[in-house]
Each structure stands twice: as structure tokens, then as C-alpha cells.
Amino acid sequence: MRDQLARMILTKVAGPDPQAERARVHQTPGPRWFAPGSPIQRVHGDASMFAGGLRALLLQSMHPLAMAAVSAHSGYRGDPWGRLQRTSYFLAITTYGAVPDAEAAIARVRAVHERVRGANYRASDPHLLKWVHVAEVDSFLTAHQTYGANPLDAADQDRYVEQTAFVAGKLGVIDPPTTVAELRRTLADYQPELRGTTEARQAARFILVHPPVPWAARPAYGVLTATAVGLLPWWVRLPLRLPYLPLTEQTVVRAAGDGLTRTIRWALTSPTLGETAVKT
Template sequence: MLLAKNNSLQENLSRRFRRLLSQDPNGVPPWLPIVAEGDKPGLFLPSDAPWIVHADFGTLVGGIRALLMQALHPGSLTGVKNHSRYQQDPLGRLAGTIRWLTVTTFGSVDAVAGEAARVNRMHQRVTGEYQTGAGELKSYRAADEDLLLWVHIAFMESFLVAHQFYSAQPIPSGDAATGADNYVGQWSRSVEPLGLTNVPMTEAELEKLIAEIYQSGQLSKTPDTESVIKFIQYPPLPATAKPVYRLLFEAAVVSLRPEFRELLGLKAKSRWLIIPITRAVLKIMRWAIGPESPIEDAARARLIRARVWSPK
């Protein structure tokens, strides 16, 4: 009887959680059929680093951190502010980002190509001008290589750092020197369909590139930075989700470099408090929602049909 009650509770919590992230009333992500269909392999296997990292709940912190990192670049900040629905429909925009990440990680090569085409079409409409840190006006397109590169490394570093800070699951190293190097190198494949090929392939290259971009003065605080950061900090979420989100936001801030926190006007809470509490809360969330993952299950079933993977 107790086991049945626990299973029922987990199913209910899982449905609510997925409903919030996917914006589907039944809690079934609309991109589930895209991941499930076909009999072709994808970019990654269940043993690969991106699969391991993106299946973990540390991505909840990584996603917030990635938005903060994007806000450091006035070009990507302006693109989000002027060409996204983040204020009118923040959860809808979040669902769109989750869709790209999920399909690219777990979908077939055909699904990845289709998702990349969708993103590329969206990028064609995102154009305008932004004010650089030096006060100059600069024209931009979302498809510009420098903006694509910053968004890529902002996401990649954020998910990697969040995993390193808040997840217990080790990242497989594969043929690379470390798990982090393996993740950076493997995830580089995700942006090839977007037209980005010259990207970091190791953790050291990633850190070096971020430092170079910062030192070049490309990252800066603009008049729009504060309003966007405030929105990321206090989004219009359901009341029941706000306390957990607040913790996840603080966890993201703690994991940022000090110079980036200063640019964004953010102060970190005590690491000795935020890190263990976040780890514990993410672990509880995983337990409460249960081990089932419809997306991963569908992806594994497709890989079995493709005869490129089999369960041990």
C-alpha cells in the first residue's frame, strides 16, 4: 500500500514538473514524438558525456546560469530583449530552449537537423543594433558567428559548471583526458548544424576563450542589463515553484566568476550554505519525481531499433 502511494505521489509530482517545463497541460513534452520517431542514431549515446550531463537535474541550475551568461554580452542581451517573448511568455520561451537542448541531445540525426533548421529560421528574423561597452552602435544578426559562439560557450560552460558544482554523477572521459574535456569536445557537434564549427574542444580551450572575450571588452553592462537580470531573478512563476527557483538562482550566481557577478550587479550568498543545500534539494527532487524519463526511454528505444546501442 505504501509503495503504491509513493508511486502515485511520484507520478503526480513528475506530471506537474514536466507540465511546468514543457507547458503541456498533460505534462507530456510536445517534442517527445520527435525524439522517439525513426530508427536512426543521434549525436550521442547514453554513455556519452552530453547525455549524462543533460539528463541530470543540475541542468536546472545550468539553464539559469546560461541566461545570466548570455546577458553579459550586449548583443545577445539585445536579441533576447527585442526578439523574444520572455516577458509575455517566459515559460514558453524556456520550453523552446528546452526543446532545442533535448532534441539535440536525445533525438535522431534527422530530428537534430530539423531542429537546427527551425532555429536557423528563427535566427534569420533576429536583427538590429546594440550598444557596445564602448558606447558604439553595432549592427547584428543572431546568426553572426561571434554571437552564436558566445551563446554556445555560455550554455556549454554553464551546464558543465553546474554539473561540477551540484551533481554527483561523474562525467565519462571516453577518449579525452577528463570528463569535462569529453563533454566540451562532444557537445561541439551540437552547433555544427547551426553553422558554427570553430569552437573550443577542451575545458582549457573553453576557459581561455571566455577569458579572452572578457578581456577584449566585449562583455559589458548596458542600460537594459538590470531589467533583464531582475526578470531572470524574479520570473512570474507559480507560487509553489518560487522558493525552489529562488534557490536555483542563488546556486547559479554562486557558480559565476566574480568578475561576471560584478558586471551583472549580483552578489553571491555563502558557498558553504548554497552548494550543499542545492545538492540536497536536487537529490530530493529527483527522488520525488522518480527515476522514469519518457524522453530518455524513447531515445533508448530508438537506439535499440537503430542497432547502435543495447542495455547492459
């Protein structure tokens, strides 16, 4: 049962042959950007990333230009699992992979960004790139500190932000934050630009209410979405018309989210799958 659950999760995240993807990331010889056990590897290798990833998507949708680009070009409705797999591979290869493979992945993403443009936005715009970056980093770190197996201390939280800034700089982000304090200030600086557009609310509804998830998995997915929403600040939820129930979230949702994250972690650390499969 443990292996079946792990394979069901991994085929959605990493594609039809997750073991081959894992070998590609972890077994290709060559130097890596980050040392084993470094903060970025600890955060990106934990099951809390599932909730963090959903939170990041909801938070990112609050920028009208970023959401316009996603709505027009990402194909998240037609191929949501493909988009998830591409994002997961990028995170895995830049966090754990050999440097040439990581650089090749960054070059591909930058080439795609150059082609994505509309009347009033360019995906390669450093300002939009920074928004996507800080929304991701804040979401991954928030989820890890809440549901991670081993939350980071203050120094390692700053180190995590600094390590993610290294990758962001290679993607074209100018002056990304390198400490938690800078991350919080950057998020605050973007707030006047954020609002809940029709496209953002439609994306939230697709992610939370009408996802392409089998009915048998809907209860677990419902816990995951409630967990992700519970990690969002109120100023994101109100424009997206998401519930804000502090008492329920601090008790029922927190307990359910913790239980689900532990279950995912248990499945993805099955001895027959090798070392922490979530790193795929």
C-alpha cells in the first residue's frame, strides 16, 4: 500500500517513469550548486512542498500581469499535470542536479520566457520574475516551517533565501532578496500592485474546486487545498474570495494538514523506493 501510494503521487509529480527522472537528477555525475543537507535541499526535499506549491500558485495569481501571462500561455487548464511535472523537474534539477543539467534547464526556461509576451507584459520582465520568485520562496518556506519534518532555525532560513536567490539571479531576477527580512519587505513592496482579478479567481476555483483529480483522491486533495489556503495571509484570501476561519484553521485544518503531510512523507520514504523519493 505504501509503495502504491508513493507511485501514484510520483507519477503525477514526475511523470510515468519517476525512478528514471530521479536517477537523471541524482545519479548524473558532476558538481552540484548546493551541498547535501543544505537548507535549500532540506526545504525542497520535504513533503511540505505539496502545500507550499499550491500556496505559491494562489499567491502568484494575485499579480494581474503575471496572471495574464499564465492565463494566456501556460495551458494550466489543458495540461495541469504536465505543467506540474515541468516545474517539479526544474526545482529538482536546480536543487540537486549536476551543474550542466541545471544550467541547461535554466536556459530552456529563459528561452520560453522570451517568447511569452502580451500587450502589457513580458514573462522575461525582471519585475514580474521577482514577484514569481518571492511568492514561491515565501510559500515554500512558510509551508516548511509549519509542516516540515525539521523546520529551519533563523540562520538557515536566511541561508535558504540566499540559496534560492542564486538560482533566481540566473533566471534573470535582479537583486533578489537574500534574507527573510528582505523577503518580507519585497512582498510588502508588491502589495499595492496586487488584486483579485477575474482570471485569478477562476484559477483559484480550478485549483481548489474543479481539479483534474480522481474522485477517490478528492478527500485527501481537499485536505491539501485547505492546508494551502490556511497558510495564506488574509489580504490574499479576501480578493480571491477564499475563506478565512482562524480558529478552525488553527485546530482542525492544522491537524489534518499535519496528518496528510506525514502520510505523504511516509509514502515517499518507502525503503523500496530508495532515499526520499519526494526529491524527484
